[in-house]
Amino acid sequence: MIRAKDLTKHFKVHKRPPGFISAMKSLVHRKYEIVKAVDGVSFTIERGERVGFLGPNGAGKTTTLKVLSGLLHPTSGEVEVAGHVPYKREAELLGKITLVMGQKSQLIWDLPPAETYAMNRAIFDVPKAEFDATLKELTELLELGNLVDKPARQLSLGERMKCELAAALLHKPTTLFLDEPTIGLDVAMQVAIRDFVRSYNQRYEATVLLTSHYMDDVVALCPRIIVIDRGTLIHDGDLRQLIKTMDPDKRVSFTLVSPIDDGELAKLGTVLVREAQRVTLRVSERELPAVISHLLGTLKAADLAIEDPPLEDILREMFGRSKANGTPAMPVAPEAKPAPGAKSGAADAGEAP
Known part of the structure; x- marks a missing residue:
């Protein structure tokens, strides 16, 4: 379980x-500014959930993940991960968690991933038989093949990311910060990584906290999302309920078999896109059947296809309100969280000064 109460950094x-x-003046007299990277964030994530952040x-986002993984000490508030306080860096906790950062690498650049795996086995004191079995399983799930024997510098970005995931999971952590x-x-490759994360979550009942700017990752993996803006929590709840609350209208796409002018289409709904005979309308749920x-x-x-509004549009609207008002976006009432054990599905390095 992951728990944060009034977390501030x-x-x-x-x-x-x-x-x-x-x-020269700054050598004797400095002016400082307090940057509130995380400001009073509270949430609880149960074992086995997949949550988008x-x-x-x-x-x-990244600042929060670093606090949860013990890399940063919070300014105030309470944090608990798997029954431990992260910043104490207890060995028992470190064996239960992992942090994978897409813009950071733990692979040794001039050596093959197999060398990094051997080093991690020694660090986490994984028995040789268990290590070999886990590596074989991860190799099959991620389709690593002979990639583990090639120098990391010769791997493509996608190949390197798969090897990074294997390195991060060799000690079988039950809490994943991605x-x-x-x-x-x-x-x-994005689809392959999503499939692997879902499979690992289901196989080991692992808790997953995922941050991504690719909304397809979030929609595919995370039934629940937590949204923060300027360090403040603005939504914690069901993904589909957020979409329905912010924009309940549907997107109806279809192909015309004969020419029709825009005036006739406008009687059916708001025309969002028209490219030749392909049309997308915005239609209210009440008018949808007709x-x-x-x-x-x-x-x-x-x-003909009927879809919810894209998550990108929903978030753009939320953050647009924030920028226009000069304050964090209006909070969305949180939905009931999944029951314990239910399968439900943070900035770049520049976020934290």
């Missing part, structure tokens, strides 16, 4: 104008 940042004179750049694990990967009946019966539309 502030940084004292030195501020000065550019130039030589200012640099979202927010714009600089929101405090910070943009699919950054820079192609679509096929619109679908008209499209299929009267207009004989083809390739």
Whole structure:
């Protein structure tokens, strides 16, 4: 279980104008600014949940993950992971957690991943028989093949990310902090990483806290999401309920079999996209049955699809309100959290000064 109560992390940042004179003055008199990277965040994540942790750049996501994994000491508040206080860095806790950062690498650059794996086995004191069995299992799940024997510098970004995941999971952690694990990967590799994370979660009942700017990762893996903005919690609850609350209208896409002017389409709903004969409308749930009946019966539309609004649009609206008002976006009432044991599914390094 992961628990944070009134978690706060502030940084004292030195501020000065550019130039030589200012640099000299700063040697004897410095001005500081307090940056509130995380400001009073509270949440609880039960064992086995998969939770998306979202927010714009600089929101405090990575800072939060670093506090939860024990790399940073909180300014105030309470933090507990798997029954331990993370910043105490107890050996028992370190054997239960892992932190994977898409922009950081633990692989030894000039050596093959197998060397890193051997080093991690010694660090975590994993018995040789258990290590060999786990590595074989991870090799099959991630389809590593002979990648483990190639120098890390010769691996592509996607190949290296798969090897990174294997290195992070050799000690079979039950709590995974994943910070943009699919950054820079192609679509096929993103799907492979998502499938692996889901499989690992289900196989070991592992808790997963995922941050990603690729919303497909979040939608595919995380039934529950936590959203922060400027270090403040603004939503904690069911992903689909957030979408329904922010924008209950549906997106109806279809292909016209005969030309129709925009005026006729506007009677059915708001025209969002029209590219030749392919059209996307925004339609309220109340009017949806009548619109679908008209499209299929009267207009004989083809390739019809009904979808929720994209998560990117929902988050853009939330953060847009925040920027316009100069304050964090209006909180969304949290939904009931999944029962314990239920399978439900943080900024880059620049977020934390």
